[in-house]
Amino acid sequence: MTKSSLSFVRRDMLAPQSAPVTERGAVKWLRENLFSSIGNSVLTILGLLVLFWIVQASLPWLLNGVWQANSLGECRTIIAATAGEGASGACWAMIAQRWNQFMFGFYPKTDYWRPILSFALMFVALTPVLYYGLRRAAMLMVGTVGVLAVLSLALVQTDGWHDALVAAVMLGLFAVAAIMPKKLVWVTLVFPAVGFFLLWGGSVWGPVGTLFGFGIWVAIWLVLQSRLGVVVPAAIGLVAASLWWLVLQTSVTTALHGIAPLGLTAIDSDQFGGFLLAFVIGVTAISASLPIGILLALGRQSDMLLIKTLSVGFIEFVRGVPLITMLFTASLLLQYFLPPRTNFDLILRVIILVSLFASAYIAEVIRGGLAALPRGQYEAADALGLDYWQAQRLIIMPQALKISIPGIVSSFIGLFKDTTLVALVGLADPLQGITKIVRADIAWKGIYWEPFIFVGAIFFLFCFGMSRYSMYLERKLKTDHR
Amino acid sequence: MALAADTPKDSFRLSMLIYDTRFRAITIQVIVLILVLLGIGWLVNNTIENLAAKDKDINFSFLFSRAGYDIDQQLIPYTNDSTHGRALVIGLLNTLVVAFFACIFATLIGVFAGVLRLSKNWLVGRLMTVYVEVFRNVPLLLWILLAFVIFSETMPEPKDFKTTQAMVDAGTTPAAQMILFDSVAITNRGTNIPAPLLERPLGGTEAFGVPINFSVLATLLVIAGSIWVNYLVRRRAKAVQEDTGIRPVTWWKSLLILIAPTLALLIAMGFHLEVPAFPMGENGVSKGFNFVGGINVAHSFTALLIALSLYHGTYIAEAVRSGILAISRGQTEAAYALGLRPGRTMSLIILPQALRVIIPPLISQFLNITKNTTLGVAISYLDLKGTLGGITLNQTGRELECMLLMMLIYLILSLLISSGMNVYNTAVKLKER
Numbered sequence: 001m002t003k004s005s006l007s008f009v010r011r012d013m014l015a016p017q018s019a020p021v022t023e024r025g026a027v028k029w030l031r032e033n034l035f036s037s038i039g040n041s042v043l044t045i046l047g048l049l050v051l052f053w054i055v056q057a058s059l060p061w062l063l064n065g066v067w068q069a070n071s072l073g074e075c076r077t078i079i080a081a082t083a084g085e086g087a088s089g090a091c092w093a094m095i096a097q098r099w100n101q102f103m104f105g106f107y108p109k110t111d112y113w114r115p116i117l118s119f120a121l122m123f124v125a126l127t128p129v130l131y132y133g134l135r136r137a138a139m140l141m142v143g144t145v146g147v148l149a150v151l152s153l154a155l156v157q158t159d160g161w162h163d164a165l166v167a168a169v170m171l172g173l174f175a176v177a178a179i180m181p182k183k184l185v186w187v188t189l190v191f192p193a194v195g196f197f198l199l200w201g202g203s204v205w206g207p208v209g210t211l212f213g214f215g216i217w218v219a220i221w222l223v224l225q226s227r228l229g230v231v232v233p234a235a236i237g238l239v240a241a242s243l244w245w246l247v248l249q250t251s252v253t254t255a256l257h258g259i260a261p262l263g264l265t266a267i268d269s270d271q272f273g274g275f276l277l278a279f280v281i282g283v284t285a286i287s288a289s290l291p292i293g294i295l296l297a298l299g300r301q302s303d304m305l306l307i308k309t310l311s312v313g314f315i316e317f318v319r320g321v322p323l324i325t326m327l328f329t330a331s332l333l334l335q336y337f338l339p340p341r342t343n344f345d346l347i348l349r350v351i352i353l354v355s356l357f358a359s360a361y362i363a364e365v366i367r368g369g370l371a372a373l374p375r376g377q378y379e380a381a382d383a384l385g386l387d388y389w390q391a392q393r394l395i396i397m398p399q400a401l402k403i404s405i406p407g408i409v410s411s412f413i414g415l416f417k418d419t420t421l422v423a424l425v426g427l428a429d430p431l432q433g434i435t436k437i438v439r440a441d442i443a444w445k446g447i448y449w450e451p452f453i454f455v456g457a458i459f460f461l462f463c464f465g466m467s468r469y470s471m472y473l474e475r476k477l478k479t480d481h482r
Numbered sequence: 483m484a485l486a487a488d489t490p491k492d493s494f495r496l497s498m499l500i501y502d503t504r505f506r507a508i509t510i511q512v513i514v515l516i517l518v519l520l521g522i523g524w525l526v527n528n529t530i531e532n533l534a535a536k537d538k539d540i541n542f543s544f545l546f547s548r549a550g551y552d553i554d555q556q557l558i559p560y561t562n563d564s565t566h567g568r569a570l571v572i573g574l575l576n577t578l579v580v581a582f583f584a585c586i587f588a589t590l591i592g593v594f595a596g597v598l599r600l601s602k603n604w605l606v607g608r609l610m611t612v613y614v615e616v617f618r619n620v621p622l623l624l625w626i627l628l629a630f631v632i633f634s635e636t637m638p639e640p641k642d643f644k645t646t647q648a649m650v651d652a653g654t655t656p657a658a659q660m661i662l663f664d665s666v667a668i669t670n671r672g673t674n675i676p677a678p679l680l681e682r683p684l685g686g687t688e689a690f691g692v693p694i695n696f697s698v699l700a701t702l703l704v705i706a707g708s709i710w711v712n713y714l715v716r717r718r719a720k721a722v723q724e725d726t727g728i729r730p731v732t733w734w735k736s737l738l739i740l741i742a743p744t745l746a747l748l749i750a751m752g753f754h755l756e757v758p759a760f761p762m763g764e765n766g767v768s769k770g771f772n773f774v775g776g777i778n779v780a781h782s783f784t785a786l787l788i789a790l791s792l793y794h795g796t797y798i799a800e801a802v803r804s805g806i807l808a809i810s811r812g813q814t815e816a817a818y819a820l821g822l823r824p825g826r827t828m829s830l831i832i833l834p835q836a837l838r839v840i841i842p843p844l845i846s847q848f849l850n851i852t853k854n855t856t857l858g859v860a861i862s863y864l865d866l867k868g869t870l871g872g873i874t875l876n877q878t879g880r881e882l883e884c885m886l887l888m889m890l891i892y893l894i895l896s897l898l899i900s901s902g903m904n905v906y907n908t909a910v911k912l913k914e915r
Contacts, residue, residue: 033604040603047605306511310518320896321889322853324867332881336532337525417621424859431624432860448631456620463619 064089067096071443094444095454100156101437102454105273105428111201111265113153113162115276117169118198120149122283124173125191128184138177138184146170199272199280200345201264205253213249217241230389269347273428275458281351282416288355289415290408293362298392300363301370311363318360323418326353331425350422358415365407369400402477409470413463420459430455529882542887544878545570551873553864554780558692566874573869574891580786580865581852587791588851589844592798599803610799618796623857625793630785630861637670644760644768665757672778674758681752697751704743712739782863790851797847805840806832838910845903849896866891 021027034044064083069075075091083089095102104112123145131137150167176183193207217237224233257263272280299311318326330349373396381391401408423432435451438444499509533539545567552562557575560568599610617625638658645656660667667674684696715735723729758776760768809832817827856867864872866888875884 033602036602040601043598043601043603043606047603047609050609051605304507304511306515310514316897317893320893320900322856322867322892324856324859325871325885325889325892328871329885332875333885336529336882339528340531340535413619417619420621420623421857423623431621432627435627446635448628448635452624452628452631456624459621459624460616460619464615467619 061088061090065092066090067092069093070097072445072447073443091447091450094438094447094450098434098438098444102274102430102434104276105434106271107267107273107276108265108271109156110159111267112156113166114198114201114264114267116149116153116156117166118195119279120145120166120170121187121191121194121198124177124184125188127177128182128188131181132185133182135178135181138181139174142170142174142177142184146174197264200267200269202266203253203257203261203263205256205262209249209253210245213241213244216244269345270427272347274430274434277347277422277427277429278416278419280347281354281419281422284351285354285358285415285419286412288351289358289362289411292355292359294366294397296359296363297366297370300367315360315363318357319364323354323357323421324424326357327421327425329353346425346427350425350427354415354418358411361411361414362408365404365411366400368407369402369404370396372403373399405470405474405477409466409473413466416463416466417459430458533882538880538882540883541880542883544874544880544883547878549874550877553869555783555864566870566878569869569874570866570887573864573866576863576868577852577855577865580783580790580858580863581848581855584787584790584794584851584855585848587787588794588798588847591791591795592844592847593802594799595795596799596802596806599799600806614796614799617792618800622789622793622854623860625789626786626857626861629788630781633668633673633781633785634670637668640667640669640671640772643667643669643773647765647767650765650767665755667758667773669773671772672780673784674773674776674778676755676757677775677777679754679756681754683751701744701747704747708740708743712736715739780863782858782861785861786855786858786863790854794847794851794854797850798844801840801843801847805836808839809835841906841910842903845899845906849899852895852899853892 018024022031035041060083064079064087066075066078066089069078069091070093072091072094075089075093079087079089079091100109100112104115107115124142127138127141131141146167149170150163153163153166173184173187190211193211197204197207217234217240220237220240221233224236296311296315299307300315302308302311327350330353331346334349334353335343377395377399378391381395386394420429420431423429423436428434428437431452435455438451439447499505546565548562549564549566549569550562551569553560553569553572553576555576556572557579558572560572595610595613598606599614601607601610642658643656643660649656658667658669665676680697684700686693686695686697688694715732719730719732756775758773758778761770761774763769813831813835814827817831822830855863855865858865859867859872862868870884870891871888875881878884
């Protein structure tokens with residue numbers, strides 16, 4: 001090839017140019033994400049129309065909202081005065097006025113410090129479960145909850161000395177968290193009794209007696225465990241504790257109450273209501289249903305035919321009937337199945353049946369987790385010489401529970417949402433019970449969007465929060481495929 | 483010298499019941515059995531004592547006595563003179579009908595939202611995410627109550643649809659208008675929809691107190707027959723394709739077979755729709771107080787249907803989304819490499835695999851829909867819970883019998899649905915060794 005055959009050779013580099021305008025910045029993003037094809041463009045335009053329609057319908061209504069009024073009529077007058085005749089507007093004043101009822105139902109106003117303190121203690125009790133022995137996390141949690149509790153107490157206006165009491169309790173717990181965070185576990189252990197005592201009131205000796213029964217159980221187990229293994233001392237302890245609970249406790253606590261009548265005003269169950277009720281039922285049922293669900297799942301996996309049959313029968317029965325029938329069983333049928341003249345609290349009955357209901361679903365979720373474990377894990381545990389409970393506790397459950405976190409949390413979310421159904425057996429839940437009462441009030445007759453949006457927003461906040469937390473937990477615990 | 487084959491003769495000690503794994507399982511099971519029997523005995527004994535104390539017995543004869551209450555929505559004839567047993571059947575049918583339609587609508591909404599959530603379109607994807615998260619994280623009861631309140635408190639009264647003399651004179655129209663080409667009117671008392679009517683019905687008969695309508699039966703038979711013939715045509719087309727490699731064109735045959743016979747039958751029977759309307763007086767002035775003709779659908783049904791469909795639609799959307807995401811991208815690429823077009827790839831490669839993942843949660847959602855129809859009790863929808871577990875229970879005072887019967891019926895329903903699911907699961911399970 002000769003030199004002359006080359007007609008043109010570039011001797012200097014071209015200056016770099018920026019990408020064409022359709023391939024960069026917002027235009028590129030729009031093209032790729034909204035208008036990539038004709039179908040996509042049509043979808044985008046339809047989506048914009050829907051969005052526009054929603055905003056147009058709701059934005060003026062939200063912006064014209066009124067926060068200070070005493071009745072729906074007054075709200076409408078204010079809206080007509082400020083936004084012009086015929087304008088629509090939300091009447092949030094209803095929420096401002098009925099806030100306490102939505103939160104506490106008919107709980108006596110002077111005793112609001114009790115649910116607030118027990119709600120705060122619940123988070124303190126949760127702290128060791130979530131961050132065992134982590135000083136900073138425990139301090140942060142207890143401190144935040146304490147400040148929030150005192151603030152919310154100041155907002156619902158109770159008298160000074162209960163504020164001081166709550167502040168002192170929270171301060172003390174903060175000190176415990178700061179000095180020996182591991183000791184907070186004791187709060188977790190006694191919280192069920194303390195929470196019950198705070199919420200329902202009555203004599204202090206009842207919950208103390210119940211706790212004492214558990215104390216007997218643990219003491220017998222600790223003493224005999226070294227000689228007799230795990231199962232037998234547990235059974236002996238249970239028998240002893242049951243003897244205490246069924247035979248001795250009532251007379252002893254009555255006597256003690258006669259000597260030292262300590263206690264709080266007793267609150268009837270029909271005074272519970274609003275989100276207080278939803279939380280009491282939700283939290284108790286959630287914490288009770290997880291251990292029962294684990295036991296049921298293990299029973300379903302068991303080699304023992306009888307145990308397996310019983311577990312399968314229970315799980316399939318509960319999953320086959322609607323929750324409402326269980327609730328009506330609690331309110332109508334339980335009186336037939338219990339000894340004559342026993343009549344215990346409706347909330348307690350509902351909690352028991354809701355827990356059993358949820359535990360069947362959780363059992364199925366955990367069974368999925370157990371089934372996902374490779375067979376080798378079980379065999380490795382056997383090869384190490386671990387017995388059944390050790391293998392479950394150290395090898396199987398940590399992995400199976402980790403796999404089933406999303407399912408467990410979505411069961412919890414379902415359970416929390418289902419607490420609204422207790423309205424159908426006559427309890428004043430925030431949705432049906434309290435909203436009905438508010439809407440029956442002559443001042444607020446005809447209001448419907450505001451209470452439903454308010455209650456829905458709070459449920460959304462908690463359920464969405466739980467589902468996001470479970471996603472975070474799932475990512476945090478993911479140890480494989482990094 | 484002792485041989486190795488000689489097993490040491492250990493005598494049986496009592497402690498072996500607990501510490502020897504050969505016996506421990508039996509010990510535990512015997513103890514559990516005794517406890518369970520004791521527990522059952524205790525419950526039964528309590529029940530007998532309680533029943534005796536209240537002077538009651540277990541007796542299902544109330545099912546054959548007069549019910550004495552009315553039910554708005556009834557699929558088979560029922561009056562307040564009918565028995566409680568018949569009220570139970572009406573309730574069960576109401577449960578099933580709302581569950582059936584809710585399953586269909588929830589599936590449609592769910593597939594729509596699930597596919598759109600995966601769409602490359604950013605805006606539509608976000609809108610669908612918002613829909614799914616909002617509806618999923620708020621109790622179903624709220625949606626039911628809200629839908630019911632909106633229908634029964636914001637919709638116009640029937641009289642707002644009337645044309646008065648003053649309106650005719652002034653040339654104006656009534657305050658409220660019917661929708662969907664003047665065929666549907668939503669009032670605060672219910673939704674009036676057109677009723678399908680036949681001029682020349684085929685008659686009917688009654689068997690075991692259940693009316694059998696020959697016209698409906700004939701239509702169903704013809705539809706089933708056309709589906710079967712269509713299946714034959716498609717099978718033949720497939721055989722031809724296997725033989726020759728060329729698939730005969732079938733779409734127009736299928737269309738004809740599926741539509742023509744049913745259409746012919748309906749025309750022969752004189753099918754027409756009766757549109758609800760006010761009776762017309764002179765010069766276009768309406769008379770009467772409410773709509774005449776058509777079917778009045780109670781708001782409790784509509785609200786329950788809408789709420790169930792929207793709420794469970796979100797769960798189905800998630801199932802569809804995860805089903806499609808579960809199929810690895812390599813499957814699509816392999817199909818393209820084989821030269822399949824996108825439509826065929828979807829129908830032959832992706833869908834059959836995705837359905838295996840989608841169908842089980844879908845069916846469990848159907849189960850949940852069926853169980854959640856009981857929430858209709860909050861808006862007085864008379865389903866099984868409303869009739870048997872509601873009014874019948876309160877009237878007769880037989881809590882034990884009513885609740886047991888109701889639980890049994892729900893249990894049978896769910897076992898039927900879940901056994902259907904098991905059959906499907908075994909059919910599509912990956913056959914691997």
